[in-house]
Amino acid sequence: MPGIQAVIFDIGNVLIEWQPERWYDARIGADRRKAMFAEVPLLAMNDRIDRGGDFLAEVRATAEAHPEWAAEIMHWHDSWIELAAPPIPHSLRLLQALKARGVPVFALTNFGAGPWQVAAPVYPFLGDFDRAFVSGHMGISKPEVEIYRRVEDESGLAPDALLFTDDRAENIAAAAARGWQTHHFDGPAGLARRLAAEGLIEESEAA
Secondary structure, three states: OOOOOEEEEOOEOOOEOOOHHHHHHHHHOHHHHHHHHHHOOHHHHHHHHHOOOOHHHHHHHHHHHOHHHHHHHHHHHHOHHHHOOOEOHHHHHHHHHHHHOOOOEEEEEOOOHHHHHHHHHHOHHHHOOOEEEEHHHHOOOOOOHHHHHHHHHHHOOOHHHEEEEEOOHHHHHHHHHOOOEEEEOOOHHHHHHHHHHOOOOOHHHOO
């Protein structure tokens, strides 16, 4: 088995917190948020955006279909950068430590093209990847097999030369099924230990 030749990061809940429920709880209260999420297919809407759907058009169509929640739904677009916050500092330090040691770093993320355009100037580290595989630009999303195959083809690296970290078990399982090395992210400390154990960073850089 070759050594790891690239580390691949998911972004949501790995490098940037993505907890829209928390934002809505603070904005409209937990009870109203629970009712809205039960009545409105917000996650399905977001999945369409992640797969390349027009950001504003998808949110607006959902708001029009659920007029009783229209103002709240529009926040998914108008306040999106507040939903996708804050960055996770320890994870960012690990990203930068890998870059400093010359380890190629990629992103593989379910992230709409419109939200990516909003996020890029706010989070400059999104431009630090050697390659960013963004579902909204690719028209496919995790855990579809094709998105992993394209990473392999476009990077030119063998599956077992890739170390992929993601917070969602189904995304990790799909990568592992292709022979990728994986780390199920449950916090930056665990990822730090894995990177150090693999010899990709020093113990002193893992803190």
